[in-house]
Amino acid sequence: MSGARTSTLATLRGSIARLEQGAAHDLNKVSLGHTAADEVLQGGLALAAVHEVFAEGHQGATASGFIAGLAGRVSPRRPLIWVRQDFSEIETGALSMSGLCELGLDPRLLVTVRAQDTDAALRTAADALACDALGAVVLEVWGEARQLDLVASRKLTLAAQASGVTALLLRMAAEPRPSTAETRWIVRAAHSPPGSPWSAWGTPVFDAQLVRNRHGPVGRWIMEWKCDECLFSEPAAYSQPVAATPARRPHPAAAQGAFRRSA
Template sequence: MDDGSLAEDPLDRLRRQIGALERTRSATAGPGVGAARRLRADGRATAQVPVEGASGVPLGLGQIDGCFQGGGLPFGLHEATPVDGAAPAPAMGFALMLMARTLARRREGRGLIVQSAGAEREGGGLYGPGLAALGLDTSRLALVRVRRPADALQVLDEALRSGAVTAAIAEVEAGEQISLAASQRFNFWAQDHESMAFIVALKPSGNSAAMTRWQVAAAPSEGAVAWARRRGLRRPRLGGAGLELVLRRNRRSAAGGGLLGRWIVEWDGEDCCFRTPEALPASVAGTAGHRPDAAVA
């Protein structure tokens, strides 16, 4: 054995390890448990949610899905924060919409939401009927409240490692920092079990290995306002649930450089997908008296 090979060996090993950490599911998807599970997931997928690109979850909007290799949001860790200066609620809403979409694809999938007590005090507790209105099946969800902010990430870690959850959301307080190692671990567990992990924070973390990073704000119902103005109505009705999405980071870009972008989208709770906002307000809701009982009670 000569000196050169001795010097090279550890470096090669390191490269292999890094490659294993960074590996893409599509590249390593051979015959195995993961592949079998993916086949099952595809077989069970519901009719209204198309299944394409087994390495992630498509959002249902071609212009966003086209940014990602495999045509969908990759499995792993994702971060959602509010646009600077905007209200914090829509970031959680976006994570819940993605959770709804992930759970709609897997009939047996379960979701876990972790809230720290401080975040809950500030923004209010999650409300079951509101989640159901987004298309989430609340009987498949559990909510964990933690007193110490550090516990939120610990619970997320444990949930992802166990493989029992398909989608997990951790809402952390402003001061909580996520270490690079922790975020890599989240990525690893999530990709290993083909699940989605979301961290919803007030500020983007400085140094994390999240697959994507989003900034989210509420989008005003411009279509509905313009429509009402054309009709001469004094007070417009609400449009669909609109969000402004800014993709700040993309580690699984379809083309070489990180494809980023900004979109205005609307969530469709019926089909569990995103769509472009319509010019007409979709809900021309009747008066309270004409609603079905479930909507009134």
């Protein structure tokens, strides 16, 4: 009897594995624009799925910018709902509509919702995912929220699959836990190339590490966000300025001798 059960379990596991492998090719995807990342993701970010973005250390603003870029790729012309826990606003500040506009998002298509706690944020996100008129739902949760467990992740995944709306989870001050997310990213800030003379800063550049990919390998890339084109790309190479040697600089030996005489 035990041999028959073992054989049945092996058959079921094989069937599930084949279904999951097939699902990787059946998913609708949107290209991120970054060639290497799109290749690893087998065409881009999967739609109607759950994706997680974790901020490392004090990188909340960086992770917010990265997930805004993902939302811009997933939902360029459809409404976006951003659900935030009240504590997130206390820790990282309010979302700037002008800042999101500079990143390429249309503030007219963005609705922000402030939730009192994690439970309220989860309920709001689940209700929003049931609306197929949306393009994406961002759920921002602060800290090690025990409510956001494997069961809650599975419910969000099923809701996203049923409606076709993509769920983007932004996790601040939290460690990754088991989930049903298609991808999981850890994001850090990277150096921006010098901007144009009339610009106060360079383009946003992210050190993005893909640590979970349900249907393929993982990787780590430097990804530059093109605000005008609303896509990620490989950063353009630029020459680093080198400081010129000061004119009439005294030789170190001469300077040291002068110091000794004065002593």
